[in-house]
Amino acid sequence: MSVDETSDEAASPLGEALAEFARHLGAERGLSPHTLRAYLGDLQDLSGYCATIGLTGPQELDVAVLRAWLARQHALGRSRATLARRTAAVRAFTGHLHRRGLIPDDPGVLLGTPKRGRDLPTVITQEQAGRLLDTVDATGPAGLRDLAVLELLYGTGIRVSELCGLDVDDLDTVRRTARVLGKGGKERTVPMGEPAARAVQDWLRAGRPALATEDSGPALFLGTRGGRLHPTSARRIVHDRIAEVGDVPDLAPHGLRHSAATHLLEGGADLRSVQEILGHASLQTTQLYTHVSAERLKQVHRQAHPRAAD
Template structure:
């Protein structure tokens, strides 16, 4: 389908079939969004452009506030979760602004959209005793045991994302200052502290385990798979699930659950919200504030169980 803008269109305006490619380059190169977010936005854009075509519009010029609202209403009627609706609203706003600035739309209809807010659910977290039991883990000295122990200690000890852990190189570890150099979302670099248990676990892995798995393709990767390549998020998730399953009563969660747990335990231990924001690499303090709600929820639960007048 040819997707020119029609009257008033400039030379070089892409057709509808080319719009997604241009938008993808914008998201990756100019916005610096994560791979996960880029994929989600492109899926959302595909749905929006499909809806635009279904209205009978033949050009991008047919994208207006009526189309945007009708598309979002259709998603709502389909029963999509509030978080998904919020993301699709955000995608529509970002895309319409992008298209307007490129000269593909005379106006920016996304400015007229309300801001959809995702409902926030409190994440499951480990209690401190549960975390201790998980980290004590099974006995063993092989490379896999040493690597898995280091992974668990680093995830809980730093609260970094699974993608950030997989991207770590050996030189990102500062042993003297006990810090990691982490490349987070949007290419933002930060320094994250860790404790003695994580340092001991990484030392054991690097000295006794990693050399046994190093291959030509290993490069500087800190954590390796059994075949010598850089570890992938799927492997890390399997490690975390297996370690949690071994502890009776521990909730099943992935690496992000350990991130939630680390943040909650930091706040419960007296860390201030700004420090936790910096450690986690949140762009907005509002994102970090959910963990204060987790702590309050746990406090209320303890009160209800312990106080005779609760």
């Protein structure tokens, strides 16, 4: 919905106030078109709600009306993120009305802000990870590459962009470490297990030479035409190989990273070490995986404990 469309629909004092606020948002606050559309859509919904309960003027807006509208949004299944944005839009609107003298008090300041929920990442179990990696068809150059890609993503927890940026010399298969260039150009060394090191060695010995061309350069992983493997291709490899296994949830490469972090913590790794392995700038980001582990433990408890349902 555009500012002009909002202006055309102004057929009541509240509608006129909304149209004027739309012009204010577009001209004075410099919001992005996306945010402007979202705010105006939220407020148009509020205006429609007010019309259904017989309110036509901005002076009739009070905290009870606003809370009732937000409660209706919640009952309709709106997400926490949507509720938080709609609360922000209403606060901006009522604050503007108060500053313009159209309402004596600002009811928006009395609204609480819904906390944005953070979805827990989807992870696979350790058994599912083992089944995936143990059943990959590693015949031929592409098969050897795909197995090495999966083993490294899960075995090190690195990002798909980091994986595709690896050069041959970045891996030390003897010491079983990888030198990774992460976000912000920060370099870190991550450990990898024996299966990952073995898969990479097999790829380097019997797979990469078959795909390499004069233009391959030092890239560790190559596409079918010999160029550096692109993250899009790596994502397709993960999806396709998981689909071949069956009974394993479909994951993107980041899902294997989530799974690796969760399994490290489930195995007793300390949070700070996992932070270093993943390359997180903040420990708070890594703490998300402790909630994943707790959810998994609760699930096991619910399924196995005789009094879990009490």
